[in-house]
Amino acid sequence: MGLPEVADVARNFAVMVRVQGPDPKGLKIRNHAFHHYNCGKTTLSASGTFLPGFNLDASIRSDNTIHVLTVASVIEPFLSQNYRQTISKNKPQLIPGARIDILLEGKKVVEGNKVGNEEAWLPAELIKMVNIPESSSAVQSLIEASSGSMEHGWEVGWSLASHNRGPQHIMDAVHSQVEQSSFQSQRQMLVAELSNPNLMGQSTTRIALLTVPSKLFENFPKLNTSVSNRGDLVLAMGSPFGILSPVHFFNNLSVGSICNGYPPSSSRRSLLMVDIRCLPGMEGSPVFGECSKLIGLLTRPLRQKNSGTEIQLVIPWHAIASACSDFLHEDPHVKWKGNDENLKTSPKEQLDGSSSDLQGCLHSGPLPTSPVDKALPSICLVTIDDGSWASGVLLNKQGLILTNAHLLEPWRFGKAAANGEINEIGTKVATFPTKESTPNGHQNLLPTKSRPSDISLCGEQGLSRRGLANISHRSICVRLDFMDPWTWSNASVVYVSKGPLDIALLKLETVPDQLFPIVMDFTSPSPGSKAYIIGHGLFGPRCNFLPSACLGVISKVIEAKRPQLQQSNQLSREVIFPAMFETTAAVHPGSSGGAVVNSNGHMIGLVTSNARHGGGTVIPHLNFSIPCAALEPIFKFSKDMQDYSLLEDLDKPNENLSSVWALMPPLSPKPEPFLPHLPQFPNEDKKETKGSRFSKFITETDKILKNTAELGMDKNFSNKLVPSKL
Secondary structure: OOOOOOOOHHOOOEEEEEEEEEOOOHHHHHOOOOOOOEEEEEEEEEEEEEOOEEEOOOOOOOOOOOEEEEEEEHHHHHHHHHHHHHOOOOOOOOOOOOOOEEOHHHHHEEEOEEEEEOEEEEEEEEEEEEEOHHHHHHHHHHHHHHHOOOOHHHEEOOOHOOOOHHHHHHHHHHOOOOHHHHHHHHHHHHHHHHHHHHHHHHHOOEEEEEEEHHHHEOOOOOOOOOOOOOOOOOEEEOOOHHOOHHHHHOEEEEEEEEEEEOOOOOOOOOEEEEEEEOOOOOOEEEEEEEEOOOOEEEOOEEEEEEHHHHHHHEHHHHHHHHOOOOOOOOOOOOOOOOOOOOOOOHHHHHHHHHOOOOOOOOOOOOOOOHHHHHHHHEEEEEEEEOOOOOEEOOOOOOEEEEEEEOOHHHHOHHHHHHHOOOOOOOEEEOOOOOOOOOOOOEEEEOOOEEEEEEOOOOOOOOOOHOOOOOOOOOOOOEEOOOOOEEEEEEEEEEEEEEOOOEEEEEEEEEOOOOOOOOOOOOOOOOOEEEEEEEEOOOOOOOOOOOOEEEEEEEEEEEEEEEEEEEOOOOEEEEEEEOOOOOOOOOOOOOOOEEEOOOOOOEEEEEEEEEEEEEOOOEEEEEEEEEHHHHHHHHHHOOOOOOOOHHHHHHOOOOHHHHHHHHOOOOOOOOOOOOOOOOOOOOOOOOOOHHHHHHHHHHHHHHHHHHHHHHHHHOOOOOOOOOOOOO
């Protein structure tokens, strides 16, 4: 099923939620990325998801209604003070004068006996505020594991919604003692939320349940649900900045992919991380898979404080269904559409996403392995004793790992030192385990069939030959994520490139019997072809995450020249080869050293770096990778790891290649000085002797130079320079 068909299905369930109410002092706009404020009234908006085919428990609502899910953050500013302070289990109450409306595409709205074709705002009623415990715990775990301090931790929401940027006159305008008390209590709650990972998790994942009368609608299609895997394509439909102009922003599409999930080792994930455009107002959008089945609800992102990097989060449908199971029930009169008529799947299994077909599509045989699944066992986590980390790629079954040289020698590449601030190679964590322990403090769990690595490479042709004594004392650990349980192994440095390419080779000191080397593709990638970035971006050793996978396309291939050797080891003509390519996939700090994978699951490049704004904000979707065609000597060396002459070519200077990776145009050869009308040296076939020919040449040259000097002293000759018009 193509994206246009998925979009047609999503349009039936995507709505826009508008909340407005009195706000004389403008206090309700705090911590919101955008709003509309006019004459003492504030209006906020978000997206929402229709849930046809469900009934509320009779103790909550008895009449026939259709239900809408949205994020709680858009409604919480308008909740009554008593409810906000006590978090009562009773029905939530709005402040006097506040109201909630929803906007749905008009073809489904019934007015009398006619079906309207225009969009219309419909009044909605707030029924319940619902915490999602599974997803909240996942967000809390992520924040606690990846935050060394609050200054280098995470915030909820967009960068333009910082609570510290509100106008000071708002606080000064609060004169009433009652209003001051109310504002201070709200501010204390906000500060507590921003400093407490538990409260941050609840705030990020809390949803609101709304209802509208079902008599207003007819002929809604059945909503089917599914689960998705890492790397799968997803589509969200929401209304960014919707209240500014619904004509322009209502039901906008955003397409991306699933990067990761938590917990990483479980098929039933309570939180999904997606690489998708999520603008303010899209929170609450339904997220669908490639087969038009609901995956979950888009919520507000997590934003890293020091880099500004945002992680887009999706609350899986099964986590929502589990939290709402006590009061939200599937309509028994509506038949669920399973994956196939012969597949007996109960509504409970559909809600929990436990269908045997993870992609929601029926296949006649076993499910095909995705490109990400093919390459994932070859990606590992590389850590340095100071707490920095990056990614690595397994090249052979002897434990040879390809990564970036800037992890080992950051000063060579203009990056911050390993114990400095966050940079392109990874995030500095607060503490790091010793050789004998994992980040969780457990003992190193090596498999029983592990064998010591052949470290003969460190001898005469190894580290000493490469002059790597200055980094051999550093403790390097590698985590093999495909092992169960995960395995940590020490590693030694085999090679660090001194040439233009940012590459290094490591060797496991203890090698498991089962390793899965990457499959390489040395052809030049075509612009527009799919590219998956697989690496440990943002989430280091303390987070216990599997590698993330971001989907994009090859946006640009940059070529360079290099000399080609003949069989007699003599240089011949220069050949052109792909030296760099860019992708539209997201590359975050820590992804360096990861693999760029094509649609066949083969590695086509090594992730090297991304870009930053002048202020330090990372630009994830502007990144640079080394094509495998430029790394061919590395892969030839990995076959037996004996011929170091293959690596010597990579250390040779190459001005053309250096200019490519310096993001500069290639250097042009210097033009030869122009001397007009100089006589040519006489040909050898003349009968004059060498001395006479040379004397004649000097005489003619002196005569031309003398005439030129006399011409310069002529009054009719101007020595003035003509000014440039540039």
